[in-house]
Amino acid sequence: MSIQSTLLPLILASGSPRRKELLYALGFPFVVQSSDVDESCDADLAPEAIVEELSLRKANAVAAEKTSGLVLGSDTIVVLDNQVLGKPQDEAEAFRMLKSLTGREHVVFSGVALVDAASGRHEVAHSSTKVRMRPMSDEEILAYIATKEPMDKAGAYAIQGIGATIVEGIVGDYFTVVGLPLALTADLLKRFDLHVL
Numbered sequence: 582m583s584i585q586s587t588l589l590p591l592i593l594a595s596g597s598p599r600r601k602e603l604l605y606a607l608g609f610p611f612v613v614q615s616s617d618v619d620e621s622c623d624a625d626l627a628p629e630a631i632v633e634e635l636s637l638r639k640a641n642a643v644a645a646e647k648t649s650g651l652v653l654g655s656d657t658i659v660v661l662d663n664q665v666l667g668k669p670q671d672e673a674e675a676f677r678m679l680k681s682l683t684g685r686e687h688v689v690f691s692g693v694a695l696v697d698a699a700s701g702r703h704e705v706a707h708s709s710t711k712v713r714m715r716p717m718s719d720e721e722i723l724a725y726i727a728t729k730e731p732m733d734k735a736g737a738y739a740i741q742g743i744g745a746t747i748v749e750g751i752v753g754d755y756f757t758v759v760g761l762p763l764a765l766t767a768d769l770l771k772r773f774d775l776h777v778l
């Protein structure tokens with residue numbers, strides 16, 4: 582059996598429709614099996630370590646139920662002044678998050694982990710992108726929350742949606758902000774002999 586056939590299928594351990602759409606762009610067939618892991622983390626961990634640990638936790642949770650396949654887990658957080666912003670619990674928290682982000686620069690971190698279910702071998706990495714947001718009035722923030730777009734997104738915005746209209750600019754990889762850094766993912770897949778190009 583070739584290395585490749587023991588690794589397939591590729592399994593996306595995510596319930597995020599964005600990640601599914603992005604992974605599709607790489608051209609490999611894959612199946613989706615979302616993981617339901619506890620996303621709490623040691624508060625002292627650096628953002629890089631948080632996204633790598635959570636990505637690996639998600640991938641490992643699905644890999645534990647399989648005898649073969651290559652499992653991909655990913656995690657995204659927004660960091661402002663050393664404070665980690667995950668997904669808002671409610672609209673009041675979304676308001677507080679957006680209010681703190683407007684008119685300022687923050688950093689989005691995304692991790693990617695690949696776990697070979699058969700051997701347990703894993704590779705994990707992260708990437709980060711700076712995002713600058715324009716100032717917004719309270720009325721604009723409330724109108725944005727009313728669209729519901731912020732509720733399931735780290736930092737309470739989606740750069741790929743209406744949130745594009747509040748982003749002034751980014752430095753780094755766009756896909757890191759949306760939730761799956763594609764260049765990094767392709768690079769990690771190569772380490773398992775799966776070549777996009």
Ligand SMILES: Cc1cn([C@H]2C[C@H](O)[C@@H](COP(=O)(O)OP(=O)(O)OP(=O)(O)O)O2)c(=O)[nH]c1=O
Nearest residue numbers: 595596597656657734735738739740758759760
């Ligand atoms: C900043 C930002 C985040 N996001 C999303 C990406 C992630 O789906 C989400 C961060 O939450 P995550 O916990 O990383 O992912 P998830 O719970 O949506 O999915 P799963 O754990 O099953 O893989 O925020 C955007 O879609 N656009 C953005 O601009």
